[in-house]
Amino acid sequence: MSKEQKANGEAFMERVLASTLGALDVATIHLGDRLGYYAVLAAGPTTSVQLAEQTATDERYAREWLEQQAVVGIIGVVDGVSGADGSGVSTAAARQYVLPAGYDSVLLDREHLAYLAPLARITVAMFGQLPQLVEAFRSGQGVAYADYGAEAREAQMDQNRPLFAQLLGSQWVPAMGEIHERLMAQPAGRVLDLACGAG
Secondary structure, eight states: OOHHHHHHHHHHHHHHHHHHHHHHHHHHHHHHHHHTHHHHHHTSOBOHHHHHHHHTOOHHHHHHHHHHHHHTTSSEEOTTOOOTTSSSOOOTTTOOEEOOTTHHHHHTOTTSTTOOHHHHHHHHHHHTTHHHHHHHHHHSOOOOGGGGHHHHHHHHHHHHHHHIIIIIIIIITTTSHHHHHHHHSSSOOOOOOOSOTTO
C-alpha cells in the first residue's frame, strides 16, 4: 500500500467515525426532544434525579443521557456543585446540568428559524426504514411515504413551521408582486389552503 493510499484510507476512516458519532448525537437529540429533557434543562440547572422526576423517566437512563450530552458538548455542567458527602467532590446524583444560552432556539423554540430538533426526529424515522430501502434497491420498488410513519410526517411539519410562520407573510408573498397586491387590495383577496397537510 502506498503512502497516498494509506493516508486516503486513514482520512476516510476518520470521516466514517465522525459521521457515526454524529449519527449517535442525532439519536440522543431525538431522545432529549421526545422525552422533554431539553425543556427541563432550559429552565435552569438540573440534576439527573430532578430530570427523571420532572419527566417521569428512569434516573439512571436520565443520568447517562445527561453525561453523554455533556461529553459531546451539547449541554453544560455547572461548576462548583458539592457532593452529598460534603467532600466538595461532585457525585453523579448531585451534578447539575444546564442548556447553554442560545441552544433553546435550536432545540425548543418551534417558531424560531434556527429550530432544528425535528431534523433529529425525521432522521431517526428514516433510519427505521433502512430494511425496506434495502429491499427497494433489490426490487426496484419504492418505499411509500406512509411507511415512514407519523414521526416523520410530524417532524417534517415541525421543521417547516418556522419558515411559514416567519417568512410566508413577511417575505414570500410580498415577493409575488401581483399576488401580494391583490391580497392587499380592497376588497382583500382570499386564499384557499387545499390539501397542504399539517405544515
